[in-house]
Amino acid sequence: MNQRLPVQGAQGDLLRLVATGRAESRADLARLSGLAASSVSLRVEELLDAGLLAEEGSGTSRGGRRPRRLRLSDTAGVLAVADLGAHHVRLGLLDLSGTPLVIEERSCEIADGPRATLDRIAGAFDELLAEHVPAAVPLRGIGTGVPGPVDPLTQRVVTPSRMPGWNDFSVAEHLATRYDLPILVENDANLMAAGEARCWPDRRNLMVVKAGTGIGCGVVVNGRLHRGRGAAGDISHVRVRSDSSVICACGHPDCLEAYASGAALMASLSEAGIVVTRTGDIVGLVNDAIPEATSLVRNAGRRIGEVLTVLVNFFNPDVVAVGGSLSAAEPLITSIRAAVWERCLPLATRDLEVAPARAGRDAALLGAGALLLEAALT
Amino acid sequence: MNQRLPVQGAQGDLLRLVATGRAESRADLARLSGLAASSVSLRVEELLDAGLLAEEGSGTSRGGRRPRRLRLSDTAGVLAVADLGAHHVRLGLLDLSGTPLVIEERSCEIADGPRATLDRIAGAFDELLAEHVPAAVPLRGIGTGVPGPVDPLTQRVVTPSRMPGWNDFSVAEHLATRYDLPILVENDANLMAAGEARCWPDRRNLMVVKAGTGIGCGVVVNGRLHRGRGAAGDISHVRVRSDSSVICACGHPDCLEAYASGAALMASLSEAGIVVTRTGDIVGLVNDAIPEATSLVRNAGRRIGEVLTVLVNFFNPDVVAVGGSLSAAEPLITSIRAAVWERCLPLATRDLEVAPARAGRDAALLGAGALLLEAALT
DNA sequence: CGGCTTATCTTCGATATCGAAGGAAGTGAG
DNA sequence: CTCACTTCCTTCGATATCGAAGATAAGCCG
Missing domain, CATH: 3.30.420.40 (ATPase, nucleotide binding domain)
Structure with a gap:
């Protein structure tokens, strides 16, 4: 059965607060929504009647009466x-x-x-x-x-x-x-x-880097996904500083992903006689302390970090989360951190977290x- | 006399629309605010009574009755x-x-x-x-x-x-x-x-570069100033690619402002025997076709453009406006454009405007x- | 020139929300 | 154990806003 959510006005705002886990009671909803407690009470009644919310037990007392806990109904959708x-x-x-x-x-x-x-x-x-x-x-x-x-x-x-x-x-x-x-x-x-943003509550500005076969990045500004005109966050074709010159698949020289993507690392390992078939296998090599793999991953992290430095100075995010199949390699994260801390302005990195992504593969x-x-x- | 604006709720929203020049009539206000025409009528009456708005003549008919024009009152503040x-x-x-x-x-x-x-x-x-x-x-x-x-x-x-x-x-x-x-x-x-954002109506994402004695940048995201933690937009200490190495006043090598700021250009001109006392005078030298000055300004534009390339790919702004005392030098703007167009993703520069700032010195x-x-x- | 359509703004009853007050049930100190 | 305070949620009259209808005055076409 396909059916659009039958809510309007403040009902939607309240449903969102419960669905996203931020509110579990009418009092929570009043605090977070800015609506008067009386208004919340009326609207919640409507959501309960519509089968979108359900009451379940009591919450924890905050010094006064315990609240009645609200949750999404099993039939909400x-x-x-x-x-x-x-x-x-x-x-x-x-x-x-x-x-x-x-x-x-x-x-x-x-x-x-x-x-x-x-x-x-x-x-x-x-x-x-x-x-x-x-x-x-x-x-x-x-x-x-x-x-x-x-x-x-x-x-x-x-x-x-x-x-x-x-x-x-x-x-x-x-x-x-x-x-x-x-x-x-x-x-x-x-x-x-x-x-990833869901795993960092109270953080409004995030950069989420995907270090996998390719390199990508998503941006959250003031709690909202920033799309730009559809290409926002693209860092894969940023030109990096290099002694030599490598032509990227896009035709330009010295793009980040020509040096630091999983595909580029696989190609370099292949040249060193180490054949890897999946980007994720590089992590295994690093964990086995294969020097060539560790060195390549460190290098990749340093290059990614140098690019991120420009962006961190510019955007001042709260979090840089690194995901993708290479992110499980600890040297990648630590060399990204080192590069960011070395060249960023102190104010830009104050309270900044550079961390492995928390959301997992899904x-x-x-x-x-x-x-x-x-x-x-x- | 000091007095805070005596408005609340929808009154403030409506006053803002008139003050920023976006609305000139009740019908405009209804369209832009989302309030019903009846609500707008009531609130506007209150703003007129409070001496914050005034009516003045009639607007242009859009096929029906002419609207009554609203403007800020001379006594608004x-x-x-x-x-x-x-x-x-x-x-x-x-x-x-x-x-x-x-x-x-x-x-x-x-x-x-x-x-x-x-x-x-x-x-x-x-x-x-x-x-x-x-x-x-x-x-x-x-x-x-x-x-x-x-x-x-x-x-x-x-x-x-x-x-x-x-x-x-x-x-x-x-x-x-x-x-x-x-x-x-x-x-x-x-x-x-x-x-500068006020001079680009309907543009929600801007980067405003200040090319003066120093180099700075301000960022507007979704129509709102992005502050980060107070250092957002800082591009002056981004490391640029260079054959040689110049130590910036901050202690790091090869910062953008060590090469491309007005102060850096003045120092280079001085080494060539051309003494300038104000950054603005460099524009005069460029206008007089002094080769050293033009070359330096072009170089500066190219370097600034290379840094902006990373940021335009990442942020996908609608506008990059260049202000500051060097922005009147046309080679600066054209070489910034050339660098941005050369290395940015096509989607990132689609509909992008790189232009001299419009807001002027104030x-x-x-x-x-x-x-x-x-x-x-x- | 007249009739029809469009746009602006007002009026008024219906609806949503506010704010104050109160009931119920917690907590903690004396 | 009692009392005072706190918190949660409901009730109810006041206020803000909505939506429909209507008055007024434009524009446009035949």
Whole structure:
């Protein structure tokens, strides 16, 4: 059953606060929303009657009467989210708070083109719904991550590399022929940033770096994902300082990803006679103290850190979170930190945290859930 | 007479729309504010009665009845603003819409310390008010720009260079002993950005570069000044690529401002036997086609452009505006553009404007006015 | 020139929210 | 154990805003 969230005005604001875990009681809602306690009481009554919220036990006393705990109702609804890669897709169902109900990975070739790929994903969603969700629980929205830029105005994929047929394709329109629901289409690095932001409460400005086969970055400004015109956060083609010169796949010399991406590290290891087939295996080599691997990863971290230095001075984030398959290599994080601390202004790094990402491998799916909830409540 | 703006709730929202020039009628206000026409009518009546708005003639018909034009009342109030330099201060009075009533420049040594400097400024404000403003027109706020970082949480100056006695000084508290009014303290590059933003309506993301004796940058994200932790936008100490190595005054090698600031250009010209005493004179040399000057300015533009490339890819601004005393040198702007276009992602520069700043030499004062109005209405 | 449509602004009953007061149930000190 | 204070949530009259309808005055077309 597909059904948009039946809320309006202050109801949506209150539902959001409960769904995101920030409020568990009417008193919490009054404090956080700015509404009078009487108004909160009336609106919560409506949300309870609509089957979107439920009461469950009592909360902790803060010196006076215990509050009645509110939670999302089991029948509030689910969100279907997917994160497309070049050769596979990770997809699943989340409840409105973003808690996964089921997540799967399936093979899928993005080169098959958008219609075929999206129809397969939709089919997978329908299967998961039939298998895991009672009929009385409605689907409330669809979210899709793609490995290329998405224009925020047109919601179309824009000049993606290695995605034939996708340029200027409206993913949302295609999915809308099948679902009359809020639909989200977003770049995967941006979804990752949105997902990571949920793990850093009270931090309003984040940079989320993806150090994987490629290098990407998502940006959160004042608690909101910053898209720019669809390419915001791109650091992979920043020119780095180097004694030699390496031509990047994009045609320019000395791009960051020509030196510091997982793909570049694999190529360098191959030249040293060490064959790796997956970026993640580099972490294993580092853990085994293979000198060539450790040196390359340190170098990569230093280069990434040098680029981040410019951005940290400019943006003054609260957090730089590093994710992606290389991020488990500790020398990567420590050399990023060293480079940032060495050249950043003291004020820019005061209270800055440079840390491994916390959201895990499903950051993008969780980010899709967060953005989709927002779309469904607006 | 000092008096805070007597508005609340929707009144402030509507006053802001008229003061910033975006609305001139009740119908405009209804469209822009989202309030019902009836609500707008009631609130506007209250603002008219309070002497904050006035009606004046009729507007242009849009196919139906002509609207009644609304404007700020002459008695709505004034704002006192100042922009401190190392050796002088530029200060004046603006009406609530930011239109200057009077602007003056006075000599003033920041090295005298904060108390002496701020008391002089306050005395100057009192003189200007007595001389230029009828007693019935109230002062509504005080704004001050300083040439160092300001922590947005504590509103204190933080580790400024060449400003003895100012570190950790609360400018706002000092001024509050004299004025019971909203008080703004902000970094001058940030004020410049806020002032420049007013000249680019409908542009939500701007970078405003100041190319003067030093190099600075202010950032506007989604229509709001981005402060970070007080040092956001700082690009002067970004390390640039160079064959040689120049130690910056901060102690690090190869900072942007060691190569591209007006001070650096003056030093290079001096080494070539061309003595300049003010950064602005370099523009005259360029206009006279002195080869050394033109070459240096082009080089400076290229270096600034290379740094901006990283930031444009990352932030995807709508506008990069270049101000400061060197910005009148056309080769500076054209070589910044060339560097940005050469290395930026196509999507990042789509619809991007790299242009000379429009706000003129009082951008910081106008920015102070805009931020102060916001402070007064919040 | 007249009739129709459009736009602006006002009026008024309906709805949402506020703010004060009060009931219920906690906590902690004496 | 009692009393005073705190916190949570509800009730109710006051206030703000909405939405529909209407008055007024434009513009445009036949």
